[in-house]
Each structure stands twice: as structure tokens, then as C-alpha cells.
Amino acid sequence: MALNLVVLGPPGAGKGTQAERLARGRSIPKVSTGDILRDAVDAGTEIGRRVKSVMSRGELVSDEVVTAIVRERLDRPDARRGFVLDGFPRTVAQAEALDSMLEGRGPLLVIHVHVPETELVRRLGARLICANCGTNARMPPSAIGGEQSEARCERCGGPLVQRSDDQQAVVLERLKVYHRQTEPLIEYYRGRPTFREIDGAQPPDLVADALAEAVERARKGATAAEGVRQ
Numbered sequence: 001m002a003l004n005l006v007v008l009g010p011p012g013a014g015k016g017t018q019a020e021r022l023a024r025g026r027s028i029p030k031v032s033t034g035d036i037l038r039d040a041v042d043a044g045t046e047i048g049r050r051v052k053s054v055m056s057r058g059e060l061v062s063d064e065v066v067t068a069i070v071r072e073r074l075d076r077p078d079a080r081r082g083f084v085l086d087g088f089p090r091t092v093a094q095a096e097a098l099d100s101m102l103e104g105r106g107p108l109l110v111i112h113v114h115v116p117e118t119e120l121v122r123r124l125g126a127r128l129i130c131a132n133c134g135t136n137a138r139m140p141p142s143a144i145g146g147e148q149s150e151a152r153c154e155r156c157g158g159p160l161v162q163r164s165d166d167q168q169a170v171v172l173e174r175l176k177v178y179h180r181q182t183e184p185l186i187e188y189y190r191g192r193p194t195f196r197e198i199d200g201a202q203p204p205d206l207v208a209d210a211l212a213e214a215v216e217r218a219r220k221g222a223t224a225a226e227g228v229r230q
């Protein structure tokens with residue numbers, strides 16, 4: 001059975017890192033709309049030029065643009081065995097579009113990663129990203145609030161920089177946008193047998209274990225619901 005997975009949660013919940021780990025372990029693609037949009041901005045494509053200022057303010061890009069990006073990506077052959085979505089859906093309209101894209105492609109599992117707000121603000125203020133390969137890293141505590149870190153990426157040796165939308169005013173805006181536009185998705189999915197929640201405030205290895213376990217439980221939920229329908 002294909003593993004069609006959405007990792008849902010606020011900015012700073014560790015979704016990207018966890019989605020990446022899980023997708024690599026299962027040899028399926030991780031599809032991050034934030035990464036795709038940042039690449040488009042860096043490459044100066046037409047979409048990149050259109051979304052740049054919206055992203056830098058911490059607001060959401062239009063449903064039409066992101067939905068078209070995801071539809072095209074999930075149609076590629078490597079996503080037929082499954083995928084891990086990170087950062088999509090972010091609105092109920094996107095979730096509805098995703099449901100219709102997946103008709104006939106097996107169940108959609110949704111895992112909500114829960115992290116308290118104070119921890120999110122702390123994490124986002126200390127997050128760095130590799131300017132080369134996009135890998136997330138943490139700022140050494142001594143550098144928080146000070147000069148840019150001189151640390152290099154563990155994976156490729158590239159320079160680590162702060163994402164422009166991780167600056168404090170933008171972080172607060174992104175959290176506000178999350179509460180207003182994305183949190184309603186938890187209720188959209190909660191009643192499904194394929195929805196699970198995990199505690200994202202633990203160390204990353206424990207979150208990874210909790211995620212893997214939640215995926216198995218959600219899969220069992222899908223199988224049981226299928227049995228009832230037959």
C-alpha cells in the first residue's frame with residue numbers, strides 16, 4: 001500500500017526534519033512546498049517573482065499556486081509509491097484539493113505534530129538553514145541574537161544563514177497565520193481513522209520514533225475503516 005502522508009504542524013514543529021527522515025527511510029519523496037517556493041524565488045522564475053514578497057512577510061501564497069505545484073509533483077512517477085507532504089495543506093481549500101487529487105490512490109494519513117507556542121518561538125529564533133542544500137541546523141546558543149554564525153552545514157559544508165522569514169516579527173506573523181488559516185485543518189482531519197497526534201516537543205530521535213509508530217497506527221485505522229466499508 002502506498003504511504004501517502006501529511007505531516008501537519010506549526011512552523012518550528014520540526015516537520016521538515018522529520019518528514020525528510022521518514023521519506024528517506026522509506027525511499028519515497030518528501031514534498032515541501034516551502035522548499036519548492038524558496039527554490040523558485042532563488043532561481044528567479046515567474047512564480048518565484050510572484051511569491052517573493054508574500055513569503056517575506058510570512059503570509060500564505062495563494063491556494064491556486066501551491067495546489068498546482070503539489071498536483072504536478074504528486075503526478076510524477078516517483079510519488080506513485082507514496083510521499084511525505086511537509087507544509088501542505090495549509091488551508092481547508094488546499095486540503096479539499098488534496099483529497100480530490102488522491103482519489104483512487106489509497107488512504108491519506110495525517111499526523112499532527114504538537115509543540116507549545118513558547119518552544120516554537122525559541123526554536124525559530126535559533127534556526128539556521130544551509131544556503132546551499134537547505135538542510136536545517138541550530139544556531140549555537142552563544143550566537144542567538146548576535147552576529148551571523150560562522151558554522152557550516154554538516155551535510156555539504158555550505159554556509160549556514162538565517163531564513164529571512166525566521167526574523168522575530170515575521171515569526172510572530174507566521175504563527176498568527178498558522179492559528180488563523182492552518183489550525184482549522186486539525187478539526188478537518190480529526191474525525192478520520194487515519195489521523196493521529198504526536199508530541200513534537202521531545203528530542204528529535206524520540207519524535208522520529210513517535211512519528212513512525214503513529215504512521216503504523218494510522219495505517220491500521222485505514223485498514224479497519226476499509227474493512228467496515230466492505
Ligand code: AMP
Nearest residue numbers: 033034055058059060061066087088090
Ligand atoms: P515553510 O518552509 O513551510 O515554513 O514555508 C515558507 C513560506 O512559504 C510560508 O510562510 C508561505 O509564505 C509559503 N508556503 C509554503 N507552503 C505553503 C502553502 N501550502 N500554502 C501557502 N503558502 C505556503
